[in-house]
Amino acid sequence: MEDDPLIIAGRRFRSRLMVGTGKFPSAAALSAALAGSGAEIVTVALRRVDLAKPEQDSIMPVLDPSRYLILPNTSGARSADEAVRLARLARAMGLPPWVKLELTPEPRYLLPDPIETLKAAEKLIKEGFVVLPYIQADPILAKRLEEIGTATVMPLGSPIGSNRGLKTKEMLRIIIEQAKVPVVVDAGLGAPSHAAEAMEMGADAVLVNTALADAEDHGMMARAFALAVEAGRQGYLAGLGPARETAAASSPLTGFLE
Amino acid sequence: MFDFGKILEAWPPERILPLITAATPAMVKGSLAQERCSPEGLAALLSPAAAGQLEEIARQAQRLTRQHFGRTIGLYVPLYLSNVCYSDCTYCFFSAASGSSGIRRTLNMDEVRTECQALAKHGFQSVLLLTGDAPKVASLSYLAEAVQVAREYFPSVAVEVYALEEEEYRQLVDVGLEGVTLYMETYHRETYAQVHRRGRKRDFDYRLAAIERAGRAGVRRLSIGALLGLYDWRCDGFWTALHARYLQKECWRSAISVSLPRLRCTPPRHRISYFLSDREFVQLLLAMRIFLPEAGFNLSTRESAAFRDRLIPLGVTNMSAGSSTRPGGYAVSGEETLAQFEIEDRRSPAEVVAAIRRAGYDPVWKDFDWAFHDEVGRRQ
Numbered sequence: 001m002e003d004d005p006l007i008i009a010g011r012r013f014r015s016r017l018m019v020g021t022g023k024f025p026s027a028a029a030l031s032a033a034l035a036g037s038g039a040e041i042v043t044v045a046l047r048r049v050d051l052a053k054p055e056q057d058s059i060m061p062v063l064d065p066s067r068y069l070i071l072p073n074t075s076g077a078r079s080a081d082e083a084v085r086l087a088r089l090a091r092a093m094g095l096p097p098w099v100k101l102e103l104t105p106e107p108r109y110l111l112p113d114p115i116e117t118l119k120a121a122e123k124l125i126k127e128g129f130v131v132l133p134y135i136q137a138d139p140i141l142a143k144r145l146e147e148i149g150t151a152t153v154m155p156l157g158s159p160i161g162s163n164r165g166l167k168t169k170e171m172l173r174i175i176i177e178q179a180k181v182p183v184v185v186d187a188g189l190g191a192p193s194h195a196a197e198a199m200e201m202g203a204d205a206v207l208v209n210t211a212l213a214d215a216e217d218h219g220m221m222a223r224a225f226a227l228a229v230e231a232g233r234q235g236y237l238a239g240l241g242p243a244r245e246t247a248a249a250s251s252p253l254t255g256f257l258e
Numbered sequence: 259m260f261d262f263g264k265i266l267e268a269w270p271p272e273r274i275l276p277l278i279t280a281a282t283p284a285m286v287k288g289s290l291a292q293e294r295c296s297p298e299g300l301a302a303l304l305s306p307a308a309a310g311q312l313e314e315i316a317r318q319a320q321r322l323t324r325q326h327f328g329r330t331i332g333l334y335v336p337l338y339l340s341n342v343c344y345s346d347c348t349y350c351f352f353s354a355a356s357g358s359s360g361i362r363r364t365l366n367m368d369e370v371r372t373e374c375q376a377l378a379k380h381g382f383q384s385v386l387l388l389t390g391d392a393p394k395v396a397s398l399s400y401l402a403e404a405v406q407v408a409r410e411y412f413p414s415v416a417v418e419v420y421a422l423e424e425e426e427y428r429q430l431v432d433v434g435l436e437g438v439t440l441y442m443e444t445y446h447r448e449t450y451a452q453v454h455r456r457g458r459k460r461d462f463d464y465r466l467a468a469i470e471r472a473g474r475a476g477v478r479r480l481s482i483g484a485l486l487g488l489y490d491w492r493c494d495g496f497w498t499a500l501h502a503r504y505l506q507k508e509c510w511r512s513a514i515s516v517s518l519p520r521l522r523c524t525p526p527r528h529r530i531s532y533f534l535s536d537r538e539f540v541q542l543l544l545a546m547r548i549f550l551p552e553a554g555f556n557l558s559t560r561e562s563a564a565f566r567d568r569l570i571p572l573g574v575t576n577m578s579a580g581s582s583t584r585p586g587g588y589a590v591s592g593e594e595t596l597a598q599f600e601i602e603d604r605r606s607p608a609e610v611v612a613a614i615r616r617a618g619y620d621p622v623w624k625d626f627d628w629a630f631h632d633e634v635g636r637r638q
Contacts, residue, residue: 023328025620047413047627056381058620076630078478078511085629107513108506108552161325213328 004237006205008041008182009098009130009151011069015040016199017229018071018184020209022048023161024218027058033212034062036222043071043100043207046086051093071132073100075110080120087124099124100154101133110160114141118148125149134186137168142175142183153179154207156187157198161210163190166197176202192221192228199232200240262504263466266445269500271493274301278492281305290318295549300499303545304492312541319547319573326552329619332576333607334384335377336418336558338585339404340364341596343390345420345457347443348528349488349521352390352598355455356525360584360596364395369590370404374411376589380580380607383624384414386439388598391420391459398426402433409434414626416479420458421468427475434631437479438472439556440465441519444488445497453488453528469501473509480505480512481556486539487521487530495542499549506552515554515576518543522560523600536565540572547573559603563613566603570617579603579610 005012019039024030034042044059054060063070072090077083080103087099101124103117104110112134118141121131130151135141137155145153155175158164165188166172176183182204189195195206208225215221281302289299289308302308308315342362343352351358365373377385385408389396401419408415416437417430427438444450447462454460469480482501484494498516505514520539521530534542547555554575557566566577582588584597605613614621 023330025329025618026615027620046629047625048622050383050624056623076626082630086627089627089629105511107511163325210325210328214324 006182013040016205016233017226018043018205018207019212020207021059022209023213027062029218030059031062032219033222036219036226038226040069041071042068043073045075046072046090047076069098070095071098071100073102075102075104077103078105080116080123083120084123087129097128098130101131112136114138118144121145121150122148137171137175139171139174139178143178146179146181150181152182152184154184154186157185157194158188160187162188163211164188165190165194173201192224195225196228196232199229200235202236262501263463265500265504266497274493274496277301278305281307283307283311286311290315297500300496300545300549303548304495309541315544316572319544320571322551323547323573327575330622331570331574331614331619332384332622332625333382334386334576334578335382336386336388336578336581337373337377338388338583338587339370340389340392340396341585341598342392342395345391345459346455348453348455349485349524350598351525351596358525358596361594363585363591363595365585365590367403367407369586370407372589373586374408378411381623383412385412386416386418388418391457393420398429402430405430405435406433413624413628421465424471424475427472427477431476435477436626437481438469438477439481440469441483441485442466443485444494445484446489446493449489470505470508473505473512478512479515480509481515481517483517483519485519485521486534487532490532491534491538491542495546499546502550502553513554515556516546516550517556519558519560543569543573559601560599561602563603563605567613567617570614570619577610580607
């Protein structure tokens with residue numbers, strides 16, 4: 001959709017599907033998913049890769065920086081200080097100064113810590129980073145982050161890896177309605193229909209990982225998500241009719257009065 | 259007060275074993291259908307009635323593992339710092355009373371460094387430092403020094419040493435410790451007293467609460483386990499699982515993982531009373547995975563290569579490789595140095611990595627970063 005670009009921090013993207021690189025069974029599986037997704041923004045956990053020895057893992061060798069914006073993330077960080085150190089490290093190692101802030105102090109549900117996220121975002125923005133924070137679907141936090149200058153907000157649909165879809169739908173609706181920065185629905189999207197639903201609501205983009213990593217055919221699932229994101233986006237742009245409780249007759253009963 | 263000792267008291271064998279005996283195939287199916295498996299559900303999964311439904315249980319265990327961990331296996335390696343030990347655990351070759359004749363030694367820091375260098379060359383980024391129960395030889399300051407040396411080579415450093423005070427764990431965290439492994443050996447108080455005859459380790463309650471002291475001190479990864487074969491594996495498995503779930507609430511910032519060390523070979527004075535078969539081992543692993551969907555499961559080289567390869571898709575998340583259980587065993591000492599136990603899987607790290615790939619899983623060397631520490635202490 002050349003005429004409907006996603007713009008983040010002044011940079012234009014054709015694809016509205018971002019992809020995470022964790023949990024894949026092999027480099028080939030990740031490659032297939034990336035190809036199928038058409039994604040241009042690919043996020044990488046800094047704790048998982050060794051930027052000094054990129055050949056050692058099955059992630060970095062697959063990521064062609066001329067093709068993808070490599071978006072380092074701070075997953076595993078428990079405090080703002082840790083996240084800030086990780087982001088600085090990635091920049092020092094030559095990655096673009098973009099960072100997906102993930103402050104997840106609790107390892108089971110990996111839910112984001114709003115307080116540490118806000119603190120880390122403030123610091124990193126001052127240091128010139130483009131900050132994309134992963135957050136709970138909290139409309140006030142979204143506005144607070146937007147005010148301090150984050151490039152997006154990335155509220156969760158449901159916990160990471162849960163495949164449960166948009167459990168936070170009511171709050172996502174408010175975030176999307178109020179946002180002045182792109183809203184990227186991140187986490188919990190287990191099926192293409194979940195991604196379509198987020199896009200139909202007016203989300204600017206979605207980020208998917210587990211659903212692709214866990215598919216039997218990684219490339220095909222990625223393609224399915226790409227199509228769903230496009231379909232959802234077009235549905236949103238076309239103007240969805242409101243949902244109704246009952247049928248609405250297309251030939252009105254009182255038409256003869258006109 | 260929230261206290262695991264009380265939970266343990268509330269689940270004596272007299273309560274667990276009748277549940278296990280009374281379990282029916284329908285109750286096993288019920289456990290699999292629970293959104294979150296209950297302790298009663300766990301008892302059913304550990305029961306003889308569940309043994310006939312292993313395939314169905316395995317499918318669910320695999321699904322849960324993939325959802326939380328993907329198809330990945332983390333790699334780590336043990337590094338024994340010392341085999342000197344003042345405790346007297348009847349099942350262990352490190353015990354002075356075991357009749358073992360090998361050389362006792364404690365590595366100095368130059369030797370620790372040499373060992374680290376040898377292991378880093380294989381690609382390891384996660385190391386587990388071990389000692390016997392000998393605080394006079396391997397003191398807290400010795401451990402702190404060893405952690406500091408190790409973290410120059412590995413972003414992730416864990417210890418498996420004698421039980422410490424919370425403040426002592428905190429001192430190790432301050433110099434870069436990420437993980438603590440501490441096995442209760444057995445959660446059965448009477449058996450515990452029989453097999454631990456001497457030394458500080460005799461204090462059951464002090465050891466039971468040690469892992470949560472580590473959690474409170476800020477240790478990020480906590481690993482627990484029972485030495486399978488000391489007591490009824492179903493009870494010890496049940497208690498380990500409850501302990502893990504307790505720790506998930508009590509130490510909510512820490513990742514909890516479980517090891518299933520199986521006693522195979524012991525000094526002559528200790529007879530293994532409750533040996534569990536491969537089939538029972540698998541049943542235990544699967545039941546615990548279903549009860550603890552987000553827990554890591556560690557598998558050491560105590561198990562054979564062929565068996566380990568079969569366990570990869572069944573819920574395991576971390577494996578050691580190329581291990582030696584003697585201090586200096588990688589680059590410093592020879593066979594004359596006393597080992598803690600015999601390694602069954604003698605493959606090199608590269609061979610284990612190849613086996614993980616053949617199973618359709620991605621070997622993960624690195625899952626932590628130097629940048630998590632206050633200052634970057636990496637040796638370039």
